[in-house]
Amino acid sequence: DQQVKQNSPSLSVQEGRISILNCDYTNSMFDYFLWYKKYPAEGPTFLISISSIKDKNEDGRFTVFLNKSAKHLSLHIVPSQPGDSAVYFCAASPEKTSGSRLTFGEGTQLTVNP
Amino acid sequence: NAGVMQNPRHLVRRRGQEARLRCSPMKGHSHVYWYRQLPEEGLKFMVYLQKENIIDESGMPKERFSAEFPKEGPSILRIQQVVRGDSAAYFCASSPKNRQETQYFGPGTRLLVL
Numbered sequence: 001d002q003q004v005k006q007n008s009p010s011l012s013v014q015e016g017r018i019s020i021l022n023c024d025y026t027n028s029m030f031d032y033f034l035w036y037k038k039y040p041a042e043g044p045t046f047l048i049s050i051s052s053i054k055d056k057n058e059d060g061r062f063t064v065f066l067n068k069s070a071k072h073l074s075l076h077i078v079p080s081q082p083g084d085s086a087v088y089f090c091a092a093s094p095e096k097t098s099g100s101r102l103t104f105g106e107g108t109q110l111t112v113n114p
Numbered sequence: 115n116a117g118v119m120q121n122p123r124h125l126v127r128r129r130g131q132e133a134r135l136r137c138s139p140m141k142g143h144s145h146v147y148w149y150r151q152l153p154e155e156g157l158k159f160m161v162y163l164q165k166e167n168i169i170d171e172s173g174m175p176k177e178r179f180s181a182e183f184p185k186e187g188p189s190i191l192r193i194q195q196v197v198r199g200d201s202a203a204y205f206c207a208s209s210p211k212n213r214q215e216t217q218y219f220g221p222g223t224r225l226l227v228l
Contacts, residue, residue, distance in 0.1 A: 046216060
């Protein structure tokens with residue numbers, strides 16, 4: 001039972017354009033969401049997060065949008081840079097303050113072409 | 115300001131041997147999580163520990179796997195009598211005591227069972 005799904009295994013965009021990565025979840029208990037970036041042979045690097053009380057969070061080139069009614073979130077990267085090429089994982093947590101497991105999606109390989 | 119440290123980075127074992135994976139959390143972090151990533155899959159939660167306590171081990175296989183986080187020293191993930199299916203990347207993450215929802219990952223240990 002895949003509770004967090006990233007339906008696009010790969011995405012290719014041109015440098016300077018916007019990258020949009022999508023994530024859907026099924027568990028209504030999830031109330032905190034995170035995006036991680038991962039390069040080969042390295043651990044995931046935290047990018048940005050959003051609490052369920054918000055619908056948008058922005059940090060530099062990265063913006064995460066949350067649509068609770070649709071159980072959908074997305075990560076926007078603008079402008080995209082070749083160094084953004086990596087696997088992006090969406091993750092969700094059911095309890096913001098008590099510390100708990102993260103449930104990850106399968107990842108989306110982003111390729112930014114120069 | 116060292117991040118999460120894991121060793122060894124690569125580990126090769128023959129079937130039936132034991133594997134010990136170590137994780138030193140970031141300075142000041144008292145919560146440790148272990149995740150496993152099988153080839154072509156996302157990260158799957160295994161266990162969540164605080165100092166000297168296992169908080170959530172619902173993702174651990176019932177046999178052969180154990181984890182500890184002693185008062186002194188790193189967290190250890192131990193796999194006894196390894197089988198080929200244990201070959202994976204094992205990631206450790208830590209979080210601060212007062213911000214439990216953001217987990218920071220180490221570089222991982224890649225276990226190969228021959």
